[in-house]
Amino acid sequence: MPRTTTVESPGCPPLRALTTDVLGLVKVIETRGEQSGASAKVVERWGDPDSSKSVLAASILDRKKDPLLGVARKSGLIEVISVINGDLRLSIPNVCQDGTRPEDDSIVGLHLFKKQRSESSTRSCTLLTCTTKGSVRIESFEDIKSPADSIRDPSPTTWNACRSGSILCSKMEEHENYALFGGKGVEVNVWDLQKCTKIWTAKSPPKNSLDIFTPTCFTSATFLSKDDHRKFVAGTYCHQVRLYDISAQRRPVMSFDFRETPIKAVAEDLDGHTVYIGNGSGDLASVDIRTGKLLGCFIGKCSGSIRSIARHPELPIIASCGLDSYLRIWDIHSRELLSAVFLKQHLTNVVFDSHFCTRDVAGSAPEPQDVKKVPCQDEDEAMPTKRKKTSKGHGDSRSKKPKSRKTSKEN
Amino acid sequence: MGGKRKKADGDGMEGGEDEDSRQKKMKHKDSILPSTVKNKERRSAAHAKLKHQKKVDKRKTAKAREADEKRALELGEELPPKKIPRTIENTREVDDTVCKPDDEELFAGNDADEFSSILKQDCTPKILITTSRFNSTRGPAFISDLLSVIPNAHYYKRGTYDLKKIVEYAKNKDFTSLIVVHTNRREPDALLIIGLPDGPTAHFKLSKLVLHKDLKNHGNPTSHEPELVLTNFSTRLGHRVGRMIQSLFPQVPNFRGRRVVTFHNQRDFIFFRHHRYIFETKESKQAESKGKNGKDGKEAKSKEKVIARLQECGPRFTMKLISVQHGTFDTKGGEYEWVHKPEMDTSRRRFFL
Incomplete structure (x- = not known):
């Protein structure tokens, strides 16, 4: 009897991920179950399919209470929605005002600030947007309960990050003091957000032995570690991964080639030296950036370009998504495919909601009300969430143990 | 192979429902496997015998099936369900990317x-x-x-x-x-x-x-x-x-x-x-319509058969x-x-x- 079923993937511990796609949908993927081993499923879908609302950039404000997700759409609209129930909190119409159409000057980077810029109220939201032509804008909004009664900050900070070329990637440092921008014809440059000044620009690598100069084109970038804004990794169109160190030199400290298609996504690990890279033909690999050595590839029939990689803040898990419309969840130690979900559209971004645990989903009906109550019942709410978190922590350690054992066995 | 067979036997011992398969296994054991025979002539003879036996069995089952169908047709009973041969296409791996009409x-x-x-x-x-x-x-x-x-x-x-x-x-x-x-x-x-x-x-x-x-x-x-x-x-x-x-x-x-x-x-x-x-339109043959009732025959006469040619x-x-x-x-x-x-x-x- 031939095998007619697919091989079961081992499943992953309880987690919650959100993906955005080209039709402007936001989908919530969850794995539930007490023990690790449940397969991921789509639990919710927010928005209606509309190609003009295609999501270009997304950013999550991953906090314990009232987490938010910002999505930048193709039409120039930026929306901030609640991660818990998908309520629209804030919608900012077309940000570019100088007569350019949103198609010409689309948003490539979006970031929701974790720390509050203005200390006036807890219900404010600050976001940074960056467009292809390089206009960067930091705006804050007060009182974001519903899209109707938000107050826009009258004086947004704006500047231009590039004079020519187009920006393709932007990234915010963990402490949110510095941001980097890079793109086609734009060398990577780092900006100090407090002073709005450019503090550093990269220099293109010298011509090679044949006197051929490769034009600059950065497609993805990420800061290497949480505490250090000086080191970052950038992936280029010419399938090169480069490590830059601001304190050392303007040329890359190290660079190496990875396969044959452009590097489309780069993500850093928590340990500060492992980097995950994904390219245009669907190869995903982890690399030790200190030596530039390939640690291993993530193999799992991934056939379409990888657009986004996300590292889970606590669990040893990464998620990748891209043009093959699958969300794949991988174990970082064994590099094993834990789960794959087919999401029907070309995906653009994936983010993790790390403050999710299965127990509060069990009573999911009253949850939205809880969220609304949050501001007035701060004290009451804080206790259970804390408890939940600690219990979840235990679960993690438990789930981690067998995995580590497994890896040791393999070795 | 040997290991596998042993395992299967073990299964048979456990549950009474596998009686049939067990008997079959026993039958197999009676006839010697050609691959175990060392002499070439004997081996080919054994192989030929086995092949002939298989052919005879196949014809027997086919005849039995046909007879069943015929009887069912005569009695007006429901025909036994036709078996669908297993092909590579219809046993393809389950794929969740298959389009659904209501999507x-x-x-x-x-x-x-x-x-x-x-x-x-x-x-x-x-x-x-x-x-x-x-x-x-x-x-x-x-x-x-x-x-x-x-x-x-x-x-x-x-x-x-x-x-x-x-x-x-x-x-x-x-x-x-x-x-x-x-x-x-x-x-x-x-x-x-x-x-x-x-x-x-x-x-x-x-x-x-x-x-x-x-x-x-x-x-x-x-x-x-x-x-x-x-x-x-x-x-x-x-x-x-x-x-x-x-x-x-x-x-x-x-x-x-x-x-x-x-x-x-x-x-x-x-x-x-x-x-x-x-x-192409062709007039249907007279002989066909004659076999049927008078009424039907009249209709058939006026009917023209349309065939498509490629x-x-x-x-x-x-x-x-x-x-x-x-x-x-x-x-x-x-x-x-x-x-x-x-x-x-x-x-x-x-x-x-």
Whole structure:
């Protein structure tokens, strides 16, 4: 009897991920179950399919209470929605005002600030947007309960990050003091957000032995570690991964080639030296950036370009998504495919909601009300969430143990 | 083998329900396996005996089945259910990318994709056909066949232009698709179909090419718009490829022309055929109607039997998808929607289209 079923993937511990796609949908993927081993499923879908609302950039404000997700759409609209129930909190119409159409000057980077810029109220939201032509804008909004009664900050900070070329990637440092921008014809440059000044620009690598100069084109970038804004990794169109160190030199400290298609996504690990890279033909690999050595590839029939990689803040898990419309969840130690979900559209971004645990989903009906109550019942709410978190922590350690054992066995 | 059999026996011992299989096993044990015989003559004799036995058994079961059916037919009972042979197609691996008819996201995705303007008949397809740099013998012949198959197709000499330049040129001239026929050793071996103005690019391997003039008893196609038959494009990727192929042809067939172009997908191979058909009316034979009742006979007499006949014309070839690229042709910086990778070929029952 031939095998007619697919091989079961081992499943992953309880987690919650959100993906955005080209039709402007936001989908919530969850794995539930007490023990690790449940397969991921789509639990919710927010928005209606509309190609003009295609999501270009997304950013999550991953906090314990009232987490938010910002999505930048193709039409120039930026929306901030609640991660818990998908309520629209804030919608900012077309940000570019100088007569350019949103198609010409689309948003490539979006970031929701974790720390509050203005200390006036807890219900404010600050976001940074960056467009292809390089206009960067930091705006804050007060009182974001519903899209109707938000107050826009009258004086947004704006500047231009590039004079020519187009920006393709932007990234915010963990402490949110510095941001980097890079793109086609734009060398990577780092900006100090407090002073709005450019503090550093990269220099293109010298011509090679044949006197051929490769034009600059950065497609993805990420800061290497949480505490250090000086080191970052950038992936280029010419399938090169480069490590830059601001304190050392303007040329890359190290660079190496990875396969044959452009590097489309780069993500850093928590340990500060492992980097995950994904390219245009669907190869995903982890690399030790200190030596530039390939640690291993993530193999799992991934056939379409990888657009986004996300590292889970606590669990040893990464998620990748891209043009093959699958969300794949991988174990970082064994590099094993834990789960794959087919999401029907070309995906653009994936983010993790790390403050999710299965127990509060069990009573999911009253949850939205809880969220609304949050501001007035701060004290009451804080206790259970804390408890939940600690219990979840235990679960993690438990789930981690067998995995580590497994890896040791393999070795 | 031995180990496996032992295990099976063990199972039989455990449960009483496996009695039948156990008996069969016992039977097998009585007849010696030919592979265990060392003498060649005896071995071949044993093998022949076994084979004969199998043949006899098969005929017996077939006869029994036929008899059952006949009896059921006579008694007016329900016929025993017909068994469906297990093929590679119907035992294919479960695939969650298979399109479902009630999937609203699929339709929304269709409306948003690159081909929707052609398929909604907002604009008519206009095809540019060109070749690889070096081109001779069967290449041009194949292209002239393609020109006869695809309406509103124009052949341009390749010259020494870059493909990216050609894509630009075709965009400016309002072409909707670009087909590049790649020849290797004077034999067309690959087909590149580029959707314009913004992708996607599909790369096909081309094989088993039989040209129009090499076909026996081929017909000559007319210049009417053909009907298009696309079968078995079931998954999302297949759906996309199918739509891409569909966008090469005008969406309003001229049924007067009685031309059919078929793209049939089977096990990820896309078979191309081009036919003419005709409906011929023939009077049904008298003998048939006589056997039946008088009333029926009268009706049958007036009835004319209509039969459809096919005549193949135009080229015949097989395509296999190698990659689908997002956007127009760009080998260096291309982003793939789907690439065939060797690690996907771990099962014979996994298909992607």
